[in-house]
Amino acid sequence: VAGYSQVSLGTLTSQISGILDDAGQVYWTAPEIQFAIWEALRYWGALTNYWRARGAFALSPGTPYYDLSVQLPALRTRSWTLGQMTQEIQYLLLEAPNGISGVGMSGQVSVSTILSAIQRARNRFALDSKIPLSIHRTQASTPPDGLVTL
Amino acid sequence: MLFTSESSGNWSVPGTWAQPGIPGPGDTIQINPGNVVTLTSSLSVGDAGPSAVVIELGGVLALTANITLTIYGAVIDLGDIDLALGATLNFASGPPPVPPVPIPAPIFVHRASWQDAFSGIWTNLWREDAWSVDRANPLWTVEPGMPREYSEAELSPLQLQLSPPPANAGSLEIITVDPLLIDITNPSATFNLPDEWIHAVKWAALAEILSSDSQINDPLRAKYAEHRYQQSVTFARDARSILRTLVNNIPLPLDSLASIDAGNPFWRNSSGPPSLAGVLYDFLIPVDVPDQAYGVTSDVVESAPIPLTPASFLPIGEEDLAHIVDYALHVLLFKCGGDEFTSTMSLYDGFMNAIAMRKGVNLAKIRYLTPLFGQVQKESQERPDRIEQEVGT
Numbered sequence: 001v002a003g004y005s006q007v008s009l010g011t012l013t014s015q016i017s018g019i020l021d022d023a024g025q026v027y028w029t030a031p032e033i034q035f036a037i038w039e040a041l042r043y044w045g046a047l048t049n050y051w052r053a054r055g056a057f058a059l060s061p062g063t064p065y066y067d068l069s070v071q072l073p074a075l076r077t078r079s080w081t082l083g084q085m086t087q088e089i090q091y092l093l094l095e096a097p098n099g100i101s102g103v104g105m106s107g108q109v110s111v112s113t114i115l116s117a118i119q120r121a122r123n124r125f126a127l128d129s130k131i132p133l134s135i136h137r138t139q140a141s142t143p144p145d146g147l148v149t150l
Numbered sequence: 151m152l153f154t155s156e157s158s159g160n161w162s163v164p165g166t167w168a169q170p171g172i173p174g175p176g177d178t179i180q181i182n183p184g185n186v187v188t189l190t191s192s193l194s195v196g197d198a199g200p201s202a203v204v205i206e207l208g209g210v211l212a213l214t215a216n217i218t219l220t221i222y223g224a225v226i227d228l229g230d231i232d233l234a235l236g237a238t239l240n241f242a243s244g245p246p247p248v249p250p251v252p253i254p255a256p257i258f259v260h261r262a263s264w265q266d267a268f269s270g271i272w273t274n275l276w277r278e279d280a281w282s283v284d285r286a287n288p289l290w291t292v293e294p295g296m297p298r299e300y301s302e303a304e305l306s307p308l309q310l311q312l313s314p315p316p317a318n319a320g321s322l323e324i325i326t327v328d329p330l331l332i333d334i335t336n337p338s339a340t341f342n343l344p345d346e347w348i349h350a351v352k353w354a355a356l357a358e359i360l361s362s363d364s365q366i367n368d369p370l371r372a373k374y375a376e377h378r379y380q381q382s383v384t385f386a387r388d389a390r391s392i393l394r395t396l397v398n399n400i401p402l403p404l405d406s407l408a409s410i411d412a413g414n415p416f417w418r419n420s421s422g423p424p425s426l427a428g429v430l431y432d433f434l435i436p437v438d439v440p441d442q443a444y445g446v447t448s449d450v451v452e453s454a455p456i457p458l459t460p461a462s463f464l465p466i467g468e469e470d471l472a473h474i475v476d477y478a479l480h481v482l483l484f485k486c487g488g489d490e491f492t493s494t495m496s497l498y499d500g501f502m503n504a505i506a507m508r509k510g511v512n513l514a515k516i517r518y519l520t521p522l523f524g525q526v527q528k529e530s531q532e533r534p535d536r537i538e539q540e541v542g543t
Contacts, residue, residue, distance in 0.1 A: 010460025083337025
């Protein structure tokens with residue numbers, strides 16, 4: 001979507017470098033600044049519903065549930081990767097931003113610690129926010145006590 | 151994935167290897183000079199390639215007694231392989247077996263329904279607790295019938311207690327929240343979470359890391375990260391993604407799924423042209439169940455279109471660009487900690503004030519949406535699984 005503003009990602013990145021008094025992008029590199037801009041856009045969109053769009057799909061006979069992240073994946077994206085998040089965290093902890101390889105990290109924190117924390121955090125968020133949703137259908141015999149293991 | 155030894159030690163200890171995790175089926179290994187790696191339980195390894203197992207000069211692979219190491223592919227042995235009594239090396243041909251992917255059990259059940267196999271009838275099951283079911287009918291356990299309620303047994307993995315016990319076999323259909331086992335060896339692994347909430351995971355991870363009992367400990371930033379996580383959870387529970395839906399170009403009234411269940415617990419048995427729809431975050435549930443194919447258009451909250459290249463334009467108006475800059479600056483100063491970071495709190499406050507103003511504009515412009523905000527929250531209140539309580543009360 002072009003044309004909302006006349007400011008490109010590259011220009012805004014440079015502007016932010018200037019505000020940080022780091023025009024050479026020594027202390028805050030361009031990828032690090034871009035991570036911060038992307039998070040700002042996502043958070044802005046999540047809280048304001050700023051971007052809205054219309055998508056089309058088809059209902060199928062006999063199918064009662066439709067997951068729009070599946071039906072309209074370009075609009076309801078789930079694309080952020082483990083590598084990207086690991087890098088983000090490495091930047092914020094002043095560690096070498098080499099992702100899950102952990103190459104060049106100091107002894108302050110290990111990449112294993114970061115990866116384990118991400119794993120737990122993902123499931124903590126799912127439990128606390130009650131998203132994302134899945135649908136399961138299981139055949140059950142007649143459990144005499146009515147207890148069904150999921 | 152290639153695992154290279156970093157020090158001497160047990161194969162199954164992550165610190166023995168330079169990469170995260172431990173090598174298993176399908177992985178290749180390299181034991182570096184001076185490292186003695188000891189395998190204490192049977193295992194298969196290798197990718198059927200020309201260097202499945204490499205032992206460098208001065209490196210040692212030691213197998214303890216009575217275990218078998220099955221290797222798919224070639225071994226380059228410049229060091230030593232020590233086999234204790236009864237230990238064997240098995241050189242296998244063909245492709246390595248694909249390890250089964252464990253499927254974790256759900257951690258929360260949003261909704262459950264039951265279909266009796268004999269009659270084919272579906273019914274919604276109401277969330278209850280075992281005590282109230284016992285109170286209502288102490289003999290329910292010996293009086294099978296069509297289940298009406300479910301309760302979550304305090305067991306792991308999660309179990310559902312159906313009451314009354316089903317008289318016939320049937321199908322259980324559940325909408326759940328599932329945990330995810332992330333493949334930590336794959337940088338492209340995704341979180342199966344909407345991109346707009348992915349930052350919450352980052353803040354929760356940072357809160358854990360920065361509050362750990364290690365050199366990285368920083369109570370100030372840990373507290374901030376935890377606050378950001380909690381704030382994001384609150385917002386996510388209040389969020390909506392489906393704004394409007396038309397079937398064959400005719401608008402459908404939208405309501406929460408809990409309300410539809412309350413109005414007609416047997417809606418799942420009716421098929422025909424949909425006349426309304428339940429929504430539960432990214433789920434759309436047309437009622438009646440479609441009897442044929444229908445074209446649908448849905449207006450949704452779109453995940454922020456992210457500019458990926460330096461030449462891409464920011465997809466936001468000039469009037470709001472300053473708020474994006476404020477937020478980015480605030481996050482970028484996080485790594486500095488201390489006063490440098492806290493001095494940027496006003497930038498975050500400004501960002502949140504701008505959001506509040508924008509939400510007010512939305513509410514005024516799209517008044518009919520108001521009842522549909524906070525759907526996850528509403529579902530949770532109508533089918534509560536947790537009562538917020540102060541610790542110690």
